[in-house]
Amino acid sequence: MVVMDEQALEAQGVAALGARRKMLKTFEVVRKKMGIDDPTAPSPSAAAAAS
Numbered sequence: 001m002v003v004m005d006e007q008a009l010e011a012q013g014v015a016a017l018g019a020r021r022k023m024l025k026t027f028e029v030v031r032k033k034m035g036i037d038d039p040t041a042p043s044p045s046a047a048a049a050a051s
Contacts, residue, residue, distance in 0.1 A: 001027075002027040002031050002034075002036065003031070003036065003039045004027065005024075005040055006020050006021075006024060009023060009024070
C-alpha cells in the first residue's frame with residue numbers, strides 16, 4: 001500500500017485531495033523507515049538512458 005501514488009489512491013476511492021496528500025506524506029515516511037524505494041522516482045537505469 002505504501003507504494004501507491006495519488007492516482008491509485010483516487011481509484012481506490014480516496015476522493016478528498018487533502019486526505020490523499022496526507023496519506024502520501026505518511027507513505028513517504030514509512031518508505032524511508034523501511035528502506036523502500038520511492039516508486040515515483042526515476043530509476044538509475046532510466047536516468048542513465050535519458051542522458
